[in-house]
Amino acid sequence: MPQLEVDGARLTYDDEGPRDGAAVPLVFVHGWTANRHRWDHQLAHFAPRRRVIRLDLRGHGESTGAGVRTIAALADDVLALLDHLEVERFVLVGHSMGGMISQTIALAHPERVERMVLVNSISRMTYSRGRGLLMAASTLAPFRLFVAANIQRAFAPGHPREEIRAHIRSSADTPREVVMTLYGAMREFDVLDRVGEIRTPTLMVHGYHDIQLPVKQMLRMAKAYPDAVVRIIDAGHELPVEKPAELTEAVDRFVTERP
Template sequence: MPKLEVDGAVLVYDDEGPRDGVGVPLVFIHGWTANRHRWDDQFAHFSAERRVVRLDLRGHGESTGAGARTIDELAGDVVALLDHLEVERFVPVGHSMGGMIAQTLALAHPERVERMVLVDSISRMTYSWARGLLLAVSTLLPFKLFVAVNIQRAFAPGYPKDKIRQYIDASAATPREVVMTCYGAMRAFDVLGRVHEITAATLIVHGYHDIQLPLSQMLRMANDYPDAVVRIVDAGHELPVEKPAELTALIGKFVAEPTTA
Protein backbone atom coordinates (compact mmCIF):
# COMPACT_ATOMS: atom_id res chain seq x y z
CA MET A 1 0.00 0.00 0.00
CA PRO A 2 2.04 2.97 -1.23
CA LYS A 3 1.89 6.29 0.64
CA LEU A 4 3.02 9.85 0.04
CA GLU A 5 3.48 12.60 2.60
CA VAL A 6 2.08 15.90 1.34
CA ASP A 7 1.79 19.09 3.38
CA GLY A 8 1.02 17.48 6.72
CA ALA A 9 -1.03 14.63 5.28
CA VAL A 10 -0.15 11.05 4.36
CA LEU A 11 -1.96 10.03 1.19
CA VAL A 12 -2.63 6.37 0.51
CA TYR A 13 -2.94 5.54 -3.17
CA ASP A 14 -2.98 2.77 -5.77
CA ASP A 15 -1.01 2.92 -9.01
CA GLU A 16 -1.57 -0.07 -11.26
CA GLY A 17 -1.77 -1.13 -14.87
CA PRO A 18 0.76 -1.31 -17.71
CA ARG A 19 2.95 1.76 -18.16
CA ASP A 20 2.94 1.15 -21.91
CA GLY A 21 -0.81 0.54 -22.06
CA VAL A 22 -3.33 2.31 -24.25
CA GLY A 23 -3.85 6.03 -23.62
CA VAL A 24 -2.71 8.32 -20.83
CA PRO A 25 -3.35 7.35 -17.19
CA LEU A 26 -6.80 7.61 -15.68
CA VAL A 27 -6.88 9.30 -12.26
CA PHE A 28 -9.93 8.43 -10.16
CA ILE A 29 -10.95 10.97 -7.50
CA HIS A 30 -13.65 10.06 -4.99
CA GLY A 31 -16.20 12.29 -3.33
CA TRP A 32 -17.01 13.68 0.11
CA THR A 33 -16.70 11.17 3.01
CA ALA A 34 -15.93 8.37 0.53
CA ASN A 35 -12.64 6.66 -0.30
CA ARG A 36 -10.74 5.23 -3.26
CA HIS A 37 -12.72 1.97 -3.15
CA ARG A 38 -15.77 3.75 -4.59
CA TRP A 39 -13.94 3.09 -7.86
CA ASP A 40 -13.30 -0.64 -7.39
CA ASP A 41 -15.26 -1.69 -10.48
CA GLN A 42 -13.74 0.93 -12.76
CA PHE A 43 -10.24 0.48 -11.33
CA ALA A 44 -10.26 -3.28 -11.86
CA HIS A 45 -11.55 -2.92 -15.41
CA PHE A 46 -9.23 -0.23 -16.70
CA SER A 47 -6.05 -1.41 -14.95
CA ALA A 48 -6.01 -4.39 -17.32
CA GLU A 49 -5.21 -2.16 -20.26
CA ARG A 50 -3.77 1.14 -19.05
CA ARG A 51 -2.20 2.85 -16.06
CA VAL A 52 -4.73 3.89 -13.43
CA VAL A 53 -4.22 5.90 -10.25
CA ARG A 54 -6.59 6.48 -7.35
CA LEU A 55 -6.10 7.92 -3.88
CA ASP A 56 -7.80 8.47 -0.57
CA LEU A 57 -8.08 12.24 -0.24
CA ARG A 58 -6.57 13.76 2.90
CA GLY A 59 -8.47 12.68 6.01
CA HIS A 60 -10.55 10.16 4.05
CA GLY A 61 -10.25 6.39 3.95
CA GLU A 62 -6.76 5.32 4.97
CA SER A 63 -5.17 8.74 4.39
CA THR A 64 -4.40 11.05 7.29
CA GLY A 65 -4.45 14.82 7.60
CA ALA A 66 -6.82 17.62 8.51
CA GLY A 67 -9.72 18.47 6.26
CA ALA A 68 -9.05 20.78 3.35
CA ARG A 69 -10.73 24.17 3.58
CA THR A 70 -10.86 24.66 -0.18
CA ILE A 71 -11.19 22.45 -3.23
CA ASP A 72 -7.94 24.03 -4.45
CA GLU A 73 -6.11 22.41 -1.54
CA LEU A 74 -7.42 18.97 -2.49
CA ALA A 75 -6.48 19.57 -6.12
CA GLY A 76 -2.99 20.48 -4.92
CA ASP A 77 -2.69 17.10 -3.22
CA VAL A 78 -3.62 15.34 -6.46
CA VAL A 79 -1.01 17.33 -8.40
CA ALA A 80 1.63 16.51 -5.78
CA LEU A 81 0.85 12.81 -6.10
CA LEU A 82 0.95 12.88 -9.90
CA ASP A 83 4.25 14.78 -9.85
CA HIS A 84 5.63 12.14 -7.49
CA LEU A 85 4.48 9.40 -9.87
CA GLU A 86 5.86 11.33 -12.86
CA VAL A 87 2.45 11.43 -14.52
CA GLU A 88 2.34 14.44 -16.82
CA ARG A 89 -0.83 14.13 -18.92
CA PHE A 90 -3.86 12.34 -17.53
CA VAL A 91 -7.63 11.98 -17.53
CA PRO A 92 -9.21 12.97 -14.20
CA VAL A 93 -12.37 11.02 -13.39
CA GLY A 94 -14.10 12.73 -10.49
CA HIS A 95 -17.23 11.83 -8.55
CA SER A 96 -19.16 14.57 -6.73
CA MET A 97 -16.53 16.53 -4.76
CA GLY A 98 -13.97 14.65 -6.86
CA GLY A 99 -15.55 16.23 -9.93
CA MET A 100 -15.04 19.64 -8.38
CA ILE A 101 -11.38 18.73 -7.93
CA ALA A 102 -11.21 17.55 -11.56
CA GLN A 103 -12.58 20.86 -12.82
CA THR A 104 -10.08 22.72 -10.68
CA LEU A 105 -7.27 20.66 -12.22
CA ALA A 106 -8.55 21.32 -15.74
CA LEU A 107 -8.61 25.08 -15.10
CA ALA A 108 -5.25 25.26 -13.34
CA HIS A 109 -3.37 22.76 -15.52
CA PRO A 110 -5.04 22.64 -18.95
CA GLU A 111 -1.82 21.41 -20.55
CA ARG A 112 -1.93 18.26 -18.39
CA VAL A 113 -5.60 17.32 -18.67
CA GLU A 114 -6.16 15.40 -21.90
CA ARG A 115 -9.88 14.98 -21.29
CA MET A 116 -12.13 14.78 -18.25
CA VAL A 117 -14.98 12.74 -16.78
CA LEU A 118 -17.40 14.27 -14.26
CA VAL A 119 -19.74 11.92 -12.39
CA ASP A 120 -22.62 13.39 -10.39
CA SER A 121 -20.82 16.70 -10.03
CA ILE A 122 -21.48 20.39 -10.60
CA SER A 123 -19.56 23.65 -10.86
CA ARG A 124 -21.45 25.57 -8.20
CA MET A 125 -23.73 24.51 -5.38
CA THR A 126 -26.94 26.53 -5.59
CA TYR A 127 -29.80 26.34 -3.11
CA SER A 128 -33.31 27.62 -2.89
CA TRP A 129 -34.03 29.53 0.32
CA ALA A 130 -35.83 26.51 1.79
CA ARG A 131 -33.12 24.00 0.88
CA GLY A 132 -30.40 26.30 2.13
CA LEU A 133 -32.18 26.59 5.48
CA LEU A 134 -32.62 22.81 5.64
CA LEU A 135 -28.92 22.24 4.99
CA ALA A 136 -27.93 24.81 7.59
CA VAL A 137 -30.16 23.14 10.17
CA SER A 138 -28.81 19.69 9.26
CA THR A 139 -25.30 20.73 10.32
CA LEU A 140 -26.65 21.11 13.86
CA LEU A 141 -27.65 17.44 14.03
CA PRO A 142 -25.50 14.94 15.95
CA PHE A 143 -22.56 14.07 13.71
CA LYS A 144 -23.48 10.46 12.91
CA LEU A 145 -27.07 11.45 12.16
CA PHE A 146 -25.86 14.28 9.90
CA VAL A 147 -23.73 11.80 7.93
CA ALA A 148 -26.47 9.17 7.84
CA VAL A 149 -29.06 11.61 6.49
CA ASN A 150 -26.74 12.83 3.75
CA ILE A 151 -25.59 9.36 2.65
CA GLN A 152 -29.08 7.83 2.82
CA ARG A 153 -30.49 10.42 0.43
CA ALA A 154 -27.60 9.93 -1.98
CA PHE A 155 -28.99 6.64 -3.29
CA ALA A 156 -31.91 6.16 -5.64
CA PRO A 157 -35.09 4.60 -4.24
CA GLY A 158 -34.85 0.82 -4.11
CA TYR A 159 -31.11 0.52 -3.54
CA PRO A 160 -30.45 -2.25 -0.97
CA LYS A 161 -30.64 -0.89 2.58
CA ASP A 162 -27.87 -3.17 3.86
CA LYS A 163 -25.45 -1.75 1.31
CA ILE A 164 -26.46 1.81 2.17
CA ARG A 165 -25.75 1.05 5.83
CA GLN A 166 -22.23 -0.06 4.91
CA TYR A 167 -21.58 3.25 3.15
CA ILE A 168 -23.06 5.20 6.06
CA ASP A 169 -20.75 3.40 8.50
CA ALA A 170 -17.71 4.03 6.29
CA SER A 171 -18.56 7.71 5.92
CA ALA A 172 -19.17 8.12 9.65
CA ALA A 173 -15.66 6.76 10.26
CA THR A 174 -14.28 9.87 8.55
CA PRO A 175 -13.17 12.35 11.26
CA ARG A 176 -15.80 14.97 12.04
CA GLU A 177 -13.38 17.83 11.37
CA VAL A 178 -12.62 16.45 7.91
CA VAL A 179 -16.29 15.90 7.09
CA MET A 180 -17.41 19.37 8.14
CA THR A 181 -14.42 21.24 6.71
CA CYS A 182 -14.73 19.58 3.31
CA TYR A 183 -18.48 20.17 3.43
CA GLY A 184 -17.73 23.87 3.75
CA ALA A 185 -15.22 23.65 0.89
CA MET A 186 -17.88 22.19 -1.39
CA ARG A 187 -20.43 24.82 -0.46
CA ALA A 188 -17.89 27.57 -1.24
CA PHE A 189 -16.83 26.01 -4.55
CA ASP A 190 -17.84 28.07 -7.58
CA VAL A 191 -16.26 27.87 -11.04
CA LEU A 192 -19.51 28.12 -12.99
CA GLY A 193 -18.37 31.37 -14.54
CA ARG A 194 -15.15 29.75 -15.77
CA VAL A 195 -16.18 26.39 -17.20
CA HIS A 196 -16.25 27.94 -20.68
CA GLU A 197 -12.44 28.04 -20.34
CA ILE A 198 -12.22 24.25 -20.13
CA THR A 199 -11.43 23.13 -23.65
CA ALA A 200 -10.68 19.48 -22.85
CA ALA A 201 -13.34 17.09 -24.12
CA THR A 202 -15.55 16.26 -21.15
CA LEU A 203 -17.94 13.41 -20.39
CA ILE A 204 -20.62 14.38 -17.87
CA VAL A 205 -22.53 11.45 -16.36
CA HIS A 206 -25.32 12.14 -13.90
CA GLY A 207 -27.92 10.15 -12.02
CA TYR A 208 -31.48 11.04 -12.93
CA HIS A 209 -32.54 10.65 -9.27
CA ASP A 210 -29.64 12.65 -7.83
CA ILE A 211 -31.05 14.99 -5.18
CA GLN A 212 -27.68 15.79 -3.60
CA LEU A 213 -26.47 17.67 -6.67
CA PRO A 214 -29.62 18.00 -8.77
CA LEU A 215 -29.77 17.24 -12.46
CA SER A 216 -30.98 20.77 -13.24
CA GLN A 217 -27.78 22.25 -11.80
CA MET A 218 -25.62 19.88 -13.82
CA LEU A 219 -27.43 20.80 -17.03
CA ARG A 220 -26.87 24.48 -16.36
CA MET A 221 -23.15 23.75 -15.99
CA ALA A 222 -23.00 21.50 -19.06
CA ASN A 223 -24.55 24.19 -21.21
CA ASP A 224 -21.43 26.34 -20.74
CA TYR A 225 -18.90 23.62 -21.54
CA PRO A 226 -17.35 24.08 -25.01
CA ASP A 227 -16.94 20.34 -25.63
CA ALA A 228 -19.12 18.16 -23.43
CA VAL A 229 -21.09 14.96 -23.85
CA VAL A 230 -23.89 14.41 -21.32
CA ARG A 231 -25.27 11.02 -20.31
CA ILE A 232 -28.14 10.55 -17.84
CA VAL A 233 -28.33 7.25 -15.96
CA ASP A 234 -31.23 5.76 -13.98
CA ALA A 235 -29.51 6.09 -10.61
CA GLY A 236 -29.02 8.44 -7.67
CA HIS A 237 -25.92 10.32 -6.62
CA GLU A 238 -23.69 7.27 -6.11
CA LEU A 239 -23.29 6.16 -9.73
CA PRO A 240 -19.91 4.38 -9.29
CA VAL A 241 -21.55 1.82 -7.01
CA GLU A 242 -25.22 2.03 -8.02
CA LYS A 243 -24.60 1.35 -11.71
CA PRO A 244 -20.91 0.36 -11.90
CA ALA A 245 -21.02 -1.59 -15.16
CA GLU A 246 -22.97 1.13 -16.98
CA LEU A 247 -20.63 3.86 -15.77
CA THR A 248 -17.54 1.82 -16.64
CA ALA A 249 -18.86 1.25 -20.16
CA LEU A 250 -19.55 4.96 -20.67
CA ILE A 251 -16.07 5.92 -19.47
CA GLY A 252 -14.49 3.21 -21.62
CA LYS A 253 -16.23 4.39 -24.77
CA PHE A 254 -15.33 8.01 -24.08
CA VAL A 255 -11.63 7.50 -23.40
CA ALA A 256 -11.32 5.20 -26.42
CA GLU A 257 -12.38 7.96 -28.81
CA PRO A 258 -9.47 9.60 -30.66
CA THR A 259 -8.37 12.97 -29.37
CA THR A 260 -8.48 16.05 -31.55
CA ALA A 261 -5.32 17.54 -30.03
Protein backbone atom coordinates in the same frame (compact mmCIF):
# COMPACT_ATOMS: atom_id res chain seq x y z
CA MET B 1 -0.44 0.02 -0.20
CA PRO B 2 1.93 2.80 -1.26
CA GLN B 3 1.75 6.09 0.60
CA LEU B 4 3.09 9.58 0.06
CA GLU B 5 3.77 12.30 2.63
CA VAL B 6 2.32 15.60 1.44
CA ASP B 7 2.20 18.75 3.56
CA GLY B 8 1.44 17.04 6.85
CA ALA B 9 -0.72 14.29 5.38
CA ARG B 10 -0.02 10.71 4.41
CA LEU B 11 -1.88 9.89 1.21
CA THR B 12 -2.67 6.26 0.47
CA TYR B 13 -3.02 5.38 -3.20
CA ASP B 14 -3.08 2.61 -5.79
CA ASP B 15 -1.07 2.72 -8.99
CA GLU B 16 -1.85 -0.29 -11.15
CA GLY B 17 -1.77 -1.38 -14.76
CA PRO B 18 0.81 -1.33 -17.56
CA ARG B 19 3.21 1.60 -17.84
CA ASP B 20 4.25 1.05 -21.43
CA GLY B 21 0.94 1.65 -23.20
CA ALA B 22 0.22 4.57 -25.51
CA ALA B 23 -2.83 5.67 -23.49
CA VAL B 24 -2.32 8.21 -20.72
CA PRO B 25 -3.18 7.11 -17.15
CA LEU B 26 -6.68 7.32 -15.72
CA VAL B 27 -6.84 9.19 -12.41
CA PHE B 28 -9.92 8.53 -10.25
CA VAL B 29 -10.88 11.03 -7.53
CA HIS B 30 -13.62 10.11 -5.04
CA GLY B 31 -16.12 12.36 -3.33
CA TRP B 32 -16.93 13.72 0.13
CA THR B 33 -16.67 11.17 3.00
CA ALA B 34 -15.90 8.38 0.50
CA ASN B 35 -12.62 6.62 -0.34
CA ARG B 36 -10.73 5.16 -3.28
CA HIS B 37 -12.74 1.92 -3.16
CA ARG B 38 -15.69 3.75 -4.74
CA TRP B 39 -13.77 2.96 -7.93
CA ASP B 40 -13.29 -0.79 -7.44
CA HIS B 41 -15.34 -1.70 -10.50
CA GLN B 42 -13.50 0.76 -12.71
CA LEU B 43 -10.08 -0.34 -11.42
CA ALA B 44 -10.87 -3.99 -12.13
CA HIS B 45 -12.02 -3.11 -15.65
CA PHE B 46 -9.25 -0.75 -16.76
CA ALA B 47 -6.10 -1.86 -14.88
CA PRO B 48 -5.45 -5.02 -16.98
CA ARG B 49 -4.81 -2.84 -20.02
CA ARG B 50 -4.23 0.72 -18.85
CA ARG B 51 -2.48 2.49 -16.00
CA VAL B 52 -4.95 3.47 -13.27
CA ILE B 53 -4.25 5.73 -10.29
CA ARG B 54 -6.64 6.36 -7.42
CA LEU B 55 -6.14 7.77 -3.93
CA ASP B 56 -7.80 8.32 -0.61
CA LEU B 57 -8.06 12.09 -0.27
CA ARG B 58 -6.58 13.72 2.80
CA GLY B 59 -8.49 12.64 5.92
CA HIS B 60 -10.49 10.00 4.03
CA GLY B 61 -10.17 6.23 3.95
CA GLU B 62 -6.63 5.17 4.80
CA SER B 63 -5.10 8.61 4.32
CA THR B 64 -4.30 10.84 7.27
CA GLY B 65 -4.34 14.59 7.59
CA ALA B 66 -6.82 17.36 8.14
CA GLY B 67 -6.89 21.12 7.96
CA VAL B 68 -7.66 21.38 4.24
CA ARG B 69 -10.31 24.04 3.85
CA THR B 70 -10.67 24.45 0.10
CA ILE B 71 -11.23 22.33 -2.97
CA ALA B 72 -8.10 23.91 -4.44
CA ALA B 73 -5.99 22.51 -1.59
CA LEU B 74 -7.29 19.00 -2.30
CA ALA B 75 -6.43 19.54 -5.96
CA ASP B 76 -2.89 20.40 -4.89
CA ASP B 77 -2.68 17.03 -3.08
CA VAL B 78 -3.75 15.18 -6.24
CA LEU B 79 -1.19 17.05 -8.32
CA ALA B 80 1.53 16.37 -5.74
CA LEU B 81 0.84 12.65 -6.06
CA LEU B 82 0.89 12.77 -9.85
CA ASP B 83 4.14 14.73 -9.82
CA HIS B 84 5.63 12.14 -7.45
CA LEU B 85 4.59 9.39 -9.87
CA GLU B 86 6.02 11.42 -12.78
CA VAL B 87 2.67 11.50 -14.56
CA GLU B 88 2.59 14.60 -16.71
CA ARG B 89 -0.61 14.04 -18.70
CA PHE B 90 -3.70 12.15 -17.63
CA VAL B 91 -7.46 11.63 -17.82
CA LEU B 92 -9.37 12.79 -14.74
CA VAL B 93 -12.47 10.99 -13.48
CA GLY B 94 -14.04 12.72 -10.48
CA HIS B 95 -17.18 11.90 -8.52
CA SER B 96 -19.12 14.67 -6.77
CA MET B 97 -16.49 16.62 -4.77
CA GLY B 98 -13.92 14.74 -6.83
CA GLY B 99 -15.44 16.38 -9.90
CA MET B 100 -14.96 19.78 -8.29
CA ILE B 101 -11.33 18.88 -7.69
CA SER B 102 -11.03 17.75 -11.31
CA GLN B 103 -12.43 21.03 -12.64
CA THR B 104 -10.00 22.94 -10.44
CA ILE B 105 -7.08 21.01 -11.92
CA ALA B 106 -8.36 21.42 -15.47
CA LEU B 107 -8.62 25.18 -15.00
CA ALA B 108 -5.17 25.51 -13.45
CA HIS B 109 -3.32 23.03 -15.68
CA PRO B 110 -5.24 22.51 -18.93
CA GLU B 111 -2.11 21.27 -20.68
CA ARG B 112 -1.98 18.24 -18.38
CA VAL B 113 -5.59 17.04 -18.67
CA GLU B 114 -6.29 15.06 -21.84
CA ARG B 115 -9.94 14.37 -21.04
CA MET B 116 -12.21 14.67 -18.04
CA VAL B 117 -15.21 12.76 -16.72
CA LEU B 118 -17.45 14.45 -14.15
CA VAL B 119 -19.69 12.01 -12.29
CA ASN B 120 -22.61 13.50 -10.34
CA SER B 121 -20.76 16.79 -10.07
CA ILE B 122 -21.42 20.49 -10.63
CA SER B 123 -19.54 23.78 -10.91
CA ARG B 124 -21.64 25.79 -8.45
CA MET B 125 -23.71 24.69 -5.48
CA THR B 126 -27.16 26.25 -5.77
CA TYR B 127 -29.92 25.92 -3.17
CA SER B 128 -33.53 27.00 -3.20
CA ARG B 129 -34.44 29.04 -0.13
CA GLY B 130 -36.19 26.06 1.47
CA ARG B 131 -33.40 23.59 0.75
CA GLY B 132 -30.79 26.09 1.89
CA LEU B 133 -32.52 26.45 5.26
CA LEU B 134 -32.83 22.66 5.55
CA MET B 135 -29.14 22.12 4.77
CA ALA B 136 -28.08 24.81 7.23
CA ALA B 137 -30.25 23.27 9.94
CA SER B 138 -28.85 19.81 9.26
CA THR B 139 -25.40 20.92 10.39
CA LEU B 140 -26.82 21.37 13.89
CA ALA B 141 -27.78 17.69 14.13
CA PRO B 142 -25.54 15.17 15.93
CA PHE B 143 -22.59 14.28 13.71
CA ARG B 144 -23.53 10.68 12.90
CA LEU B 145 -27.13 11.69 12.21
CA PHE B 146 -25.89 14.44 9.89
CA VAL B 147 -23.72 11.95 7.97
CA ALA B 148 -26.44 9.29 7.88
CA ALA B 149 -29.03 11.72 6.52
CA ASN B 150 -26.73 12.91 3.75
CA ILE B 151 -25.65 9.41 2.68
CA GLN B 152 -29.18 7.98 2.87
CA ARG B 153 -30.56 10.59 0.49
CA ALA B 154 -27.65 10.08 -1.91
CA PHE B 155 -29.05 6.77 -3.15
CA ALA B 156 -31.98 6.33 -5.50
CA PRO B 157 -35.15 4.76 -4.06
CA GLY B 158 -34.98 0.98 -3.86
CA HIS B 159 -31.23 0.62 -3.37
CA PRO B 160 -30.45 -2.26 -0.94
CA ARG B 161 -30.62 -0.97 2.62
CA GLU B 162 -27.67 -3.00 3.87
CA GLU B 163 -25.41 -1.44 1.23
CA ILE B 164 -26.57 2.02 2.27
CA ARG B 165 -25.89 1.21 5.92
CA ALA B 166 -22.38 0.05 5.01
CA HIS B 167 -21.67 3.34 3.25
CA ILE B 168 -23.07 5.29 6.20
CA ARG B 169 -20.72 3.44 8.57
CA SER B 170 -17.75 4.06 6.29
CA SER B 171 -18.57 7.74 5.87
CA ALA B 172 -19.07 8.24 9.61
CA ASP B 173 -15.52 6.98 10.17
CA THR B 174 -14.23 10.09 8.38
CA PRO B 175 -13.06 12.58 11.04
CA ARG B 176 -15.67 15.15 11.97
CA GLU B 177 -13.31 18.05 11.22
CA VAL B 178 -12.72 16.75 7.71
CA VAL B 179 -16.42 16.12 7.05
CA MET B 180 -17.66 19.48 8.25
CA THR B 181 -14.82 21.56 6.83
CA LEU B 182 -15.16 20.06 3.35
CA TYR B 183 -18.94 20.31 3.53
CA GLY B 184 -18.38 24.05 3.82
CA ALA B 185 -15.77 23.99 1.05
CA MET B 186 -18.23 22.38 -1.34
CA ARG B 187 -20.90 24.95 -0.52
CA GLU B 188 -18.41 27.72 -1.31
CA PHE B 189 -17.08 26.10 -4.50
CA ASP B 190 -18.01 28.14 -7.56
CA VAL B 191 -16.27 28.03 -10.94
CA LEU B 192 -19.40 28.22 -13.09
CA ASP B 193 -18.36 31.57 -14.57
CA ARG B 194 -14.99 30.07 -15.56
CA VAL B 195 -15.86 26.68 -17.03
CA GLY B 196 -16.11 28.24 -20.48
CA GLU B 197 -12.30 28.34 -20.29
CA ILE B 198 -12.12 24.54 -20.08
CA ARG B 199 -11.38 23.27 -23.58
CA THR B 200 -10.73 19.74 -22.35
CA PRO B 201 -13.20 17.23 -23.86
CA THR B 202 -15.52 16.42 -20.97
CA LEU B 203 -18.10 13.73 -20.27
CA MET B 204 -20.75 14.50 -17.64
CA VAL B 205 -22.46 11.41 -16.26
CA HIS B 206 -25.31 12.04 -13.83
CA GLY B 207 -27.93 10.10 -11.94
CA TYR B 208 -31.49 11.01 -12.91
CA HIS B 209 -32.61 10.67 -9.28
CA ASP B 210 -29.74 12.69 -7.80
CA ILE B 211 -31.25 15.04 -5.21
CA GLN B 212 -27.90 16.00 -3.68
CA LEU B 213 -26.74 17.71 -6.88
CA PRO B 214 -29.81 17.75 -9.14
CA VAL B 215 -29.62 17.10 -12.87
CA LYS B 216 -30.78 20.61 -13.71
CA GLN B 217 -27.70 22.02 -11.97
CA MET B 218 -25.45 19.75 -14.00
CA LEU B 219 -27.20 20.77 -17.23
CA ARG B 220 -26.64 24.41 -16.37
CA MET B 221 -22.94 23.59 -16.07
CA ALA B 222 -22.94 21.58 -19.31
CA LYS B 223 -24.29 24.53 -21.28
CA ALA B 224 -21.27 26.56 -20.23
CA TYR B 225 -18.72 23.97 -21.39
CA PRO B 226 -17.33 24.36 -24.91
CA ASP B 227 -16.87 20.60 -25.41
CA ALA B 228 -19.15 18.49 -23.24
CA VAL B 229 -21.09 15.26 -23.68
CA VAL B 230 -23.90 14.42 -21.25
CA ARG B 231 -25.20 11.02 -20.22
CA ILE B 232 -28.04 10.49 -17.74
CA ILE B 233 -28.32 7.14 -15.92
CA ASP B 234 -31.23 5.78 -13.89
CA ALA B 235 -29.57 6.16 -10.48
CA GLY B 236 -29.05 8.58 -7.61
CA HIS B 237 -25.95 10.47 -6.51
CA GLU B 238 -23.76 7.39 -5.90
CA LEU B 239 -23.35 6.24 -9.49
CA PRO B 240 -19.99 4.45 -8.92
CA VAL B 241 -21.71 1.96 -6.60
CA GLU B 242 -25.34 2.14 -7.75
CA LYS B 243 -24.68 1.46 -11.43
CA PRO B 244 -20.97 0.61 -11.66
CA ALA B 245 -21.14 -1.32 -14.93
CA GLU B 246 -23.06 1.43 -16.74
CA LEU B 247 -20.67 4.07 -15.47
CA THR B 248 -17.64 2.02 -16.47
CA GLU B 249 -19.06 1.50 -19.97
CA ALA B 250 -19.66 5.23 -20.37
CA VAL B 251 -16.15 6.10 -19.22
CA ASP B 252 -14.58 3.40 -21.39
CA ARG B 253 -16.39 4.56 -24.52
CA PHE B 254 -15.47 8.19 -23.89
CA VAL B 255 -11.78 7.72 -23.14
CA THR B 256 -11.12 5.31 -26.00
CA GLU B 257 -12.97 7.12 -28.80
CA ARG B 258 -10.83 9.08 -31.22
CA PRO B 259 -10.80 12.88 -30.92
